[in-house]
Amino acid sequence: PEAITIQELANRMSERAVDVIRMLMKQGAMHKITDVIDADTAQLIAEELGHSVKRVAASDVEEGLFDQVDDSTDTETRSPVVTVMGHVDHGKTSLLDALRHANVVSGEAGGITQHIGAYQVLSPESGKKITFIDTPGHAAFTAMRARGAKVTDIVVLVVAADDGVMPQTVEAINHAKAAGVPIIVAINKIDKPDAKPERVRTELLQHEVQVESFGGEVVDVEVSAKNKTNLDKLLEMIALQAEILDLKTNSERPAEGTVIEAKLDRGRGPVATVLVQRGTLRVGDIIVAGAEMGRVRALISDQGDTVQEAGPSVPVEVLGFNGPPEAGDRLAVVENEARARQITSYRAHQKRENAAASISGMRGSLEQMMS
Ligand code: GDP
Ligand code: MG
Numbered sequence: 001p002e003a004i005t006i007q008e009l010a011n012r013m014s015e016r017a018v019d020v021i022r023m024l025m026k027q028g029a030m031h032k033i034t035d036v037i038d039a040d041t042a043q044l045i046a047e048e049l050g051h052s053v054k055r056v057a058a059s060d061v062e063e064g065l066f067d068q069v070d071d072s073t074d075t076e077t078r079s080p081v082v083t084v085m086g087h088v089d090h091g092k093t094s095l096l097d098a099l100r101h102a103n104v105v106s107g108e109a110g111g112i113t114q115h116i117g118a119y120q121v122l123s124p125e126s127g128k129k130i131t132f133i134d135t136p137g138h139a140a141f142t143a144m145r146a147r148g149a150k151v152t153d154i155v156v157l158v159v160a161a162d163d164g165v166m167p168q169t170v171e172a173i174n175h176a177k178a179a180g181v182p183i184i185v186a187i188n189k190i191d192k193p194d195a196k197p198e199r200v201r202t203e204l205l206q207h208e209v210q211v212e213s214f215g216g217e218v219v220d221v222e223v224s225a226k227n228k229t230n231l232d233k234l235l236e237m238i239a240l241q242a243e244i245l246d247l248k249t250n251s252e253r254p255a256e257g258t259v260i261e262a263k264l265d266r267g268r269g270p271v272a273t274v275l276v277q278r279g280t281l282r283v284g285d286i287i288v289a290g291a292e293m294g295r296v297r298a299l300i301s302d303q304g305d306t307v308q309e310a311g312p313s314v315p316v317e318v319l320g321f322n323g324p325p326e327a328g329d330r331l332a333v334v335e336n337e338a339r340a341r342q343i344t345s346y347r348a349h350q351k352r353e354n355a356a357a358s359i360s361g362m363r364g365s366l367e368q369m370m371s
Helices: 006-013 017-026 039-048 092-102 138-146 167-179 197-205 231-245 337-370
Strands: 003-005 036-038 081-086 118-123 128-133 154-160 183-188 219-222 256-265 269-278 286-289 292-300 315-321 330-334
Touching (some): 003 006, 036 039, 081 092, 081 183, 092 118, 092 128, 128 231, 154 167, 154 231, 183 231, 219 231, 286 337, 292 337, 330 337
Parallel strands (some): 154 183
Antiparallel strands (some): 003 036, 118 128, 256 330, 269 315, 286 292, 286 330, 292 315
């Protein structure tokens, strides 16, 4: 249910909070300035104080921002976006590092590659690009999904051959299944003398992940991140899976994307790593993400190069936000600053209200516990 704090209501009417509290008192309710009242009560109070009330629905403000439903213009093939998941210490970071240095897209291997939270590599045989989200772990995946963002096309499930299926392996399987994302299994640490890849396959079967050699459809590749064994094969399997998924997009429209990570950089101000998903993001574009807005001042590629634009499935660092957005926030390009301000001020307001409502909810349950 919609709700507002008394302070916020007073602010928005440019009235004093005490007058709002007095008005509520007349109706027989005692309130503090930090209390949350429901939208109907707020409307009543506002009207009694002589204000005209226009309740704004999210659908009005957000109208047309993401037309995900209309994908009829998505006719261009795009690169797959891959997230690496698995149990702690099974080699996610090692694998991501090995892949990054194995086939960096612009061939600048050995150079100082800046970490921007995501990167692209080439699959050597097909020459196709693959985008890796470089924030391993379930937290990132879960945060994105919680915000309704779908960034991952394929999950690479890393299972250490000497350790087998562990609790976070099972969690990752469940995440991937819930999101409807296909899994490719990377059986890692195959170099170890006590590696038992066959045992991994058997254990996976118990969690309804049936690899090809067991008559299923899930591809598995035995790799060693340490010795860089079979990395090309893994990339090729990802490229193949992407072909099956037939991923389409449209680069000729205003950009849409998702914030992978964001921070406040001392020298550069708010910096967000964004995965562009549709359209093309350009320097000068006016952008919104969550409750933040800005104008793209600079775009920096995963190679650390300044670029003028970034198309679908391309990760890029975005400079020019007024404040850092949150991981999982959807990014959109809008027509002008007025529109951007309307959207972000509405969202900032929603955010404050939700926070206030959850605090008052907490207080309510605390009081119940005490009584
Ligand atoms: P994460 O927690 O899943 O990110 O795992 P890490 O990448 O941090 O790896 C955990 C440990 O396993 C580190 O000590 C790595 O050096 C080691 N490791 C990762 N991959 C391999 C591999 O292919 N072979 C061997 N022998 N060790 C590996
Ligand atoms: Mg790690």
